[in-house]
Amino acid sequence: MATDTESGYAEGFGQVSRTVGTVFRYLLLAATMFGIVTLAVLLVYVANDAIQPLTADAGWHLTFFLTLVVPTTLVGGYLYRRNTDALKLGSTVVGMLAVAVLFSGGVAIVFVDIIPPLTGFSYAVGLVIPAALTVILTKYERQISFTPRVAATGAAFFLSLFGVPGYLHSIPELVQKAPVVPSDWVILALVLGGVAALVVGQYIARIREDATAGLIAGVAALVVTGLAALLGPLLGYDSNSFVVVTAVAVVPTATYAGGAALTRKRERIGLLLAGTVIVGSLVGAAAVDLLGFAGPQSWVNWQFLTNPHSSSAERAGLYPAIGGSILLMVTVAALSFPTGVGAAVYLEEYAPDNRFTRFIDVNISNLAGVPSVVYGLLGLGVFVTYLGQATGTVIIGGATLALLILPIVIISSREAIRAVPQDMRQASYGMGATRWQTVKNVVLPEAFPGILTGTILALGRAIGETAPLIMIGAPNVLFSLPTELTSKVSAMPLQVYAWSTLFASEDFYTKAVPAGVVVLLVVLLAMNSIAIVLRNKFESES
Template sequence: MATQSDTIEGFGQVSRRAGIIFRYLLMGATMFGIVTLAILLVYVANDALQPLTADPGWYLVFFATLVAPATLVGAYLARTNLDALKLGALVVGTLAVTLMFSGGAAILFVDIVPPLVSLSYAVGLVVPFAAVVLMTKYEDQIPFTVRVAATGAIFFLSLFGIPGYYHSIPEMVQKIPVVPTEWVIVTFLLGGGVSVVVGLYFARLRENTRAGVVAGVAALAATGLFAVSGLFTGVNPTALAVVTAGAFVPTAAYAGGAALTREHERVGLLFAAVVIFGALVGAVAVDVLGFAGPQSWVDWQFLTSSHSGTAENAGLYPAIGGSILLMITVAALSFPLGVGAAVYLEEYAPDNVFTRFIDVNISNLAGVPSVVYGLLGLGVFVTYLGQATGTVLIGGATLALLILPIVIISSREAIRSVPSDMRQASYGMGATRWQTVKNVVLPEAFPGILTGTILALGRAIGETAPLIMIGAPNVLFSLPTELSSKVSAMPLQVYAWSSLFASEDFYTKAVPAGVVVLLAVLLAMNSVAIVLRNKFESES
């Protein structure tokens, strides 16, 4: 055993004192960074939310209905059953995050993409997918090359058709003379998809097909009932259908599944119920009693209005919609390319000078400043290919180039973490390399791939420099509706408020509010990645 200061040959001097000092120095540096960041965030949040402007009665009501009951229940669970408390907190967090994302989906379905267009493309995808499933069933009788060619041809003809000869399926669906109302389409399209997932989830939990059918029908019925309630309450029924299918139903399904399968922890659902119902009761009580809440700049008007010359009337709505379209484009471009490149480099590429050169360049590209990718997008897409500046497609392609190295690196690490024994077992069963990759490697690596992709998207959604370089407008007054439409984004809008419209009002009102909204989205995306990583790590 080493004493206070011993010397070991070939290793040097071993000192406990030096190790203790080094540990506390690291702890001090970490705490300094955390405290400094917390002070900055509190300062910005105070400007945006203005919590001290609320009536004392408002605080008293929420203390009585939310804070005190949640603290008591949480303290009891923390002492008696910490896992149950974690379950309850996860249900609350799931509801908060899914509400945020389903709100973005509501923007997409209500104001950007008409529900009939979504339905037409859904039908257009169902037909080729059914054909692919049918061909897979007879894959032993159909050559691989024929299957690949037929799959590509079916998808192309279904989605795009042949101009002048054959209309695509989406075009034919959109020309139907009589169509359901928008909320009915969304209820059956989005609510139906979620209900299928919920049904499969409960069928697997209960090992009973009937239980799955009942759960799926209940999920679809709940979506429809909430949408119908919008017709009587004045709330947009299409938006209600989206929020119900995207937030309420998945959260309720997760809580119900936990109640059925986690007997020791399901008491934690009491904590979730106290928080959710306490917040609702508090909101109703302050409205009835007439207590004014904080005069926050992050309110419904800010989230649903476009830019204005005055900070009090300025809103972030077109920028939020633009960020949503950009992230969809980025994910569609970067995910298949990044994962495909990772699979090739890890499973197929030979170990030679050329592949090592590629490895070094991918690692270097991951650290290149974002403004360089903006210049690349400007030079390639705008100057060389002659595309219009600042559109959804060009912005998405530029941001996809930015995160592509990150997606490749994270996907390669996830693929590399799959034990080689699993590959060898697959080969020993007579599987080909492609079958091994498809059935063994990718399913095992998918959680890590998904986590890395979400974190990469979190970086892309906060970038401003690439969008400035490709000529994206700083301010838009309407939502983009096509890939060729001009697009702005949340960080670009905040940048415009802090530079082009620099004034005391914008600095203390609109800019902090925009920063808080952007940080909330980033934290929500990162929390999803963390939860997925922890879930699959615990299962492995």
């Protein structure tokens, strides 16, 4: 037998050799390592130009080595030897806090600078009222048929958000015209803190199986968010920004850590790693400030993240481009997600197997591999030339990028739907459910993790695209944030492209360009990490 000797002959396979298989395996390993090492060298080279760690004082390095690196290594090594699950928990908490802080900055840009807090609050109120009506109608689904419920829900949302021009004001209009309105930090605490409180309350109620505990936790989360507005100025931070960071990053991370401590008794020692990293970072920062050690002369600093473009590399910033990228991704997600998932559901659950659907399948697969510049030309021809829309706006850029990732969303969603076992569908039909009820209650919940993962990865591709935005006439440089869907918009890749071409100089090449690349890569890695965590979480639960 070929499996018992170094070499042999197997019918249907020809000559079989362990040596050849071993050589092939190590060749694959070598090719993989070569790619990884090459990419790592490139990233280190770019990060070194952007952060310049060697420009820091030796005392700065020594301080963080003693307060952060050594304790983290010791705790991590102990957990690795004793309890790897606890190590994963601690690493997850640290990663969750880092990614949440990153995204809280994006939320602050949207709800503080782009959308005035009062406007956001008015639309939040306008959404709460019809949402409450929807919940009430759902409780009476046995008494009220499906069509009237859908009609009533749609009418409630439309009238609440838009009203009847000339006859009935919308809820947002009435809220904004109120004679007395709360201050910005109160609005942010109510809106974002309310969302955080709802999520925290449901999470605690689920893990404790106690609605009262969930209510108490939700109220506590809302109170902590409100107190952040008072604590922020004492620490030298703006009240509005501190409220956003607390609601988006601190409260969810602390809730997850607390829930893990209650439910995962064997792994909760891993929270020691998270505490070591957080405390070590804070102690190290306080120590170097007290001792007067200078840190790295990094180009990725607060000024770079909050300044607009400048003709000088030392004063150039990425702020309008960051805000533009956020608005583009929100628009892309709003356009591509429902369309892509809807198309996937139809093709997998409803479409007949005939020549027409097979023709559509082939074309969707082909469209996923079309170069992005072609989609830019498509957006220019359809949205700008044919429909007569202005070039380079948020809505046109978002629609073009949505076309770019739509085939990817459809394919990933179809794969997730196809992975749902056929037995689950048959069981649903056997219980008397209709096809729509089976899709809604069985197929989509089971396939949602895969759908969400594929969509996030597709958005990660869209955020790094430059060619489509160039083709639709998006400006390379903006000096202010876009505030409407019809506003001109730039993006991080476009800004980096402008620095490396239109403003090509030694300073921009060695300072602004590497810093912009690092920021873009951090955002991409954060989005991909969310997709990976969601995939692993739902796979472990299935």
